[in-house]
Amino acid sequence: MTTPPLLEVRGLDVGFTTPDGRPLHAVRDVSFTLRRGETLAVVGESGSGKSTTALALLRMLPGTGRITGGSVLLDGEDLATATEDRLREVRGARIGMIFQDPMTALNPVLSIGRHLDEVLRAHDDRDRTTAHGTGTAGTGTDGIGADGAATADKAPRPDRSTRFGRAPRPDRPARPGKAARRARALELLRLVGIPDPERRLDDHPHQFSGGQRQRILIAMALAGEPDVLLADEPTTALDATVQDQILTLLGDLTRTTGTALVLITHNMGVVARACERVLVTYGGTVVEDGPTAEVLTRPRHPYTAGLLAAVPRLSAPSGTRLTGIPGTPPDLSLPLAGCAFAARCALAEEHCRTTAPPLVALTDTVRAACLPAAERAEPLPPPARIDRPAPGAVVLAAEGLRKTYRGRGGRTFTALDDVSLTLAAGETLGIVGESGSGKSTLARVLAHAHPSDGGRILLDGEDVTRPGRAELHAVRRRVQMVFQDPYASLNPRMSVGEIVAEPLRAFGTVAPAERADRVAELLSLVGLDPAAADRHPRSFSGGQRQRVGIARALAPEPSVLICDEPVSALDVSVQAQIVGLLTDLQRDLGLALVFIAHDLAVVRQVSHRIAVMHEGRIVETGAADDLCERPRDPYTRALLAAAPEPVPVTAAPVPATAGAVSA
Known part of the structure; x- marks a missing residue:
């Protein structure tokens, strides 16, 4: 006898009302089931409806959000129509939630x-x-229906x-x-x-x-002691080793407690590492679902294949270009006549833009919202290699850098301990390590945002460790930073044009009459429409904001660009676009790049050389491919072992459409 599902979502629709009164259809006809002890991944780009679906299960939608259709059945009880008193009994006790950012979820x-x-x-x-x-x-039997009445026919919950x-x-x-x-x-x-x-x-x-x-x-x-655990991007901002520990913990909990897990993520490596089934969402609807191994190795929907093509792989050699998905997700406040992915799909036909494809079973275990067309299936071409000129002369060098911070009670913390490195023109030096290893401190010391306590910094052979006021101004023009958080690093009160023009005014590199033209040129250089210069940061997506940050950093025409975790908060498809943009800018402008990240796969593909930091020291450095394939330090080996791969080792190459096209 088949065990009934613990959680069953049927035709879930969620809507919001925009500030100007327009309806926004955030989730459309989402259906799935979840059994006890099962792990289900929900993947997709930002705005695809992942987090909204999770919040809808608990009726915790923000602002004007509301469930407009469908049902959420927990042991047969519809939470979509349950009373608020009943929902308070369910939240935490039957369905628990792990939020993405612990610093905002915990009261300091x-x-x-x-x-x-x-x-x-x-x-x-x-x-x-x-x-x-x-x-x-004591036994965990609910005994309460949606209207507060006793339900004698409901099966008792197991003793937890x-x-x-x-x-x-x-x-x-x-x-x-x-x-x-x-x-x-x-x-x-x-x-x-x-x-x-x-x-x-x-x-x-x-x-x-x-x-x-x-x-x-x-x-x-x-x-x-919940029966269902919803985990919303629980490992997004974590280092590879910590991520591995959290995934191991969640896996152990589901096996030992029988708790079902819904893991929301955009990291395909996490999906392959932790989940039995995967639900792929786009434009607020499910475009594909099935067993993880089958979906990741044989995707039926072009969007799934595009996500997989954009994922960096630790096995890919240095100089491999990531393949991003062109375009942006649809505006869900506008009506969608056909397939939501049609505007970005290379295989779309005319009827794809007028007829929305249903989610249909293609095999006994896989469903996809794409019409099967085996005759059009083609394997993805091998990853393209980046045409990179050889690095030139050394432009930036650090010798024996030290940085110490003083805490409460007179205690000191050594953030940098005898750090030495070199960076050549046209070269990318990747810096990896866990949080607290000193990566960001090194970036800020090199950019003269923080003074060092010892050692030397050489810029084009000139000692700039302790520059005077005029010298510091010149150094900061030549060494610029791209920050991690595109939301926090841009002034929300300023237009994008004003943000990009600010360094032009500060460093006086362009005459006032020419600033508007230079701003337009910089926006075009990073792939943004110059007509958007009058818009504010809130009008842009995360990837577009990061492009604005890059344009601002390029404004004073630096020779060194320090990128501190520039893609860690971005979806894989947007990440691929930003990494490709930085690589092209380096080739065209001869920039020297310091690329800091905790994702070793990204670092390997973008870097010429890699330096591994641990407890304020560089423990290993070398050519990117050599270090990843033949690590010498135990800490480097631990980092590489913890990095998840998006496809099982024995998997076949990822096909582009695997027998399906957009419809």
Whole structure:
């Protein structure tokens, strides 16, 4: 007998109202099922409806968001029509949520113990209410229908009390005391691998690393012993080794507790590493779903194939060009007459723009919203190589750099310890390492945003370690930075034209009468329409904002461009476009690039040489291919081992359409 699904979503539609009153159809006819202990990935670009779908499952949509159609069945109960009181019982207790950014999800003024205590108190209140009402809290039987009435025909939930690290309790007649909740909090921290939980329980979020903060969010989500765990980009901003630890933890939890996992991500390597099934979304609808191994190795929909082509692979040699998906996702506030992907699809025909394809079964396990056409299937051509001229003379050098910060109580922290490197004109030096290894500190010291405490910095052979005021102005014109966050690095009050023109005014490189023409030239250089100069940053996508940041950095005509995690927050298709743009700019302008990232696959493909940083020191450096294929330092080997690959090692090459075209 087939086990009924734990969660079943049928024809889910979600809508918003824009500030000017237009309807925005964010999620369209999404359907899927989830069984106990199953792991499902939801992938797609930003704006594809991934996070909105997850929030809709819990009816936690922001602003004007609302479910406009369909159903969300949890053990047969429709949460789309449930009362708010019932939803409060479900949230956390039946369906838990892990948010993307732990720094914004955690209250900086509360200790970790206080965070967990609040969650435990909230769920104990719900359990006591259920125990004294129609349900049975000890066994986890809900016994409550959507209208608050008892439901005698509902199958009882399995006893979950031993799944989350504690002994079973027959009932909960009273709320546990503070000591019991503290003991439970310690159990949860041990469960998610926080070392020395007795000492760390009273620490605050800023005292933990990024990976540890993410583990704390997981512990909070597990406090209610949920049947379903929704994880919204839980590893996006994490280093490869920390990402590997979090994925291992989530995998262990699903196996040992039977909790079902919905993992929202744009990282295909994470999908291959952690999930059994994958749901590909685009334009608010599902375009393909099926077993992970089959979807990643034989995609039926052109969008899925495009995403896979854009993913950097650690096995690809240096100088390999990433293939981005041209164009941008559709504006969901406008009506879509045909296939949402038609405008970006190289295989689209006229009827693709007028007829929306249904999501149909192509095999026993795979569905795709694309009409099968095996006669048009063609394999992807091999990745293109970048035509890169040989690097020239050394333009930037660092010798024995040191940087120390002083903390509370007079304690010191050494961020850079005897760091030496060279960078030639036309060369890209990739810098990798975990958070806290000193990568960003090195970038800021090289750009003279922070002074060094020791060592020398040479620019074209001239010592610029301690420049005077006039010299510093000249150094900063020649060494520019592209920052990680395109949202935070652009002034929201200024137009894009004003942002790009600001360095022109500051350095006086262009006469006032010529600035508008130079701004238009710079915007065109980075692939933006010069007519957009009057728009503000909020009108642009993340990838477009990063292009604006690059245009601003290029304005004073630097010889060195330092890119600090420039693609870590971007979708894989946008990431491929930005990496390709930087590579082309380097070739055309002769720029020397310092490319800092935690994604080794991206770093290998874009870099001539790679330097590996650990605890403020460069532990290994060498040619990109040699270092990735023959690492010598144990730390480098650990980083390479932790990097997930998007396709199983035994997989065949990814086909472009695999027997399907857009319709």
